[in-house]
Amino acid sequence: HRIPWKPFRRLALEEAERWMMERISDGSDGLATVYPAMLNALIALHALGYPKSHPALAKAQKDFEGLFVNDPEDFRIQPCLSPVWDTAINIIALAESGLPAEHPSLQKAAAWLSNKEVRFRGDWAKNNPHPDASGWAFEYNNVYYPDTDDTAMVLMALRLVHPKDKKSYEDLFQRALAWQLSFQCRDGGWAAFDKDVIDGWLENMPFADHNAILDPTCSDLTARTIELFGYINFDRGDASVENAIQYLIATQEDDGSWYGRWGVNYIYGTWQVLRGLRAIGQDMTQDWILRGRDWLESCQNDDGGWGETCATYEDPSAKGKGESTSSQTSWAIMGICACGDLNRSSIQRALRYLLSTQQGDGSWNEPQITGTGFPGVFYLKYDMYRQNFPLLALATYVNYRHGLGHPPSFFRCG
Structure with a gap:
């Protein structure tokens, strides 16, 4: 039914426009730096009557075109870019495989990551009162939306590179670690972008972008955070660690696996949980932990590899089934x-x-897709996964075989 009297419509439109214009300005390579939001921002600017010559529209257009890939064989639009994530994983894989902590390539990559720390209190500050901004985003520039997954991975990378400026390095680490801790949710887990936006009733809203009203806590994110804690001598008796472990116990599937929110799927989640539990010093012979290992072994393919498809997000009966891939095989190796x-x-x-x-x-x-954007909506093909994770898995095996474990951290708590 059409209601002729709309006293707040103009105010609502003006506020929405102001909000959008802030988030497509300098500091962000497009609205949330992800394809759906960036495209919708372009549509909105046109609908609002902005001329093509307007700086905001010109920037939004240029940012969107930055996702284009036009090679001789096809044209495609990437959903987003992942330089921070890729750089952090590559540092870890190279350092774990024996590249010295003083190597120029690691030094250069670590300096680049350090300069990408987000010192701006973005949208996360609405639910999280933590005063000191830090963290890393997934993309080149996305100051409103740093996330805990990238932050944990970046800190695990930076811990392996010899710092040139010890004081600045320790300040950065302390600041980012406190920021990461501040995001632990009331159920003991960590979500990606926000704190305590986990109430299921919000999914009943009549409008939702990819049904992503929530930012749910995830086993993979939670385990990656305690993996970081384990490497840097964080207090294992701290309530944050105990609550995280209880969260992981509670989210284990009946068959022993864990759901993978940000990677495909149960192989990803189960590997990350097992690796995190080892790092934090859990007794890895506990029955509940070995059930995770046994689930991984139960779905090994005849060729010795592992594979799983994106279909598992809508059909859990397909979990652990798929053509073998190098990345998923590597995850399973590290989990076991x-x-x-x-x-x-x-x-x-x-x-x-x-x-x-x-x-x-x-x-x-590896032509298969093993990364997750929005389950059931779109997925991500990380081209470096087929390289860095096999390298990391082989290095992990060799290091464990030689009794070396993981390289020591240049940052240690306490």
């Missing part, structure tokens, strides 16, 4: 290695799979 007993046949078969599928130039081929 985290539980000890490196002589298990599942590990040895998986290592043979990786070695036999490696190409002459040292790379692996």
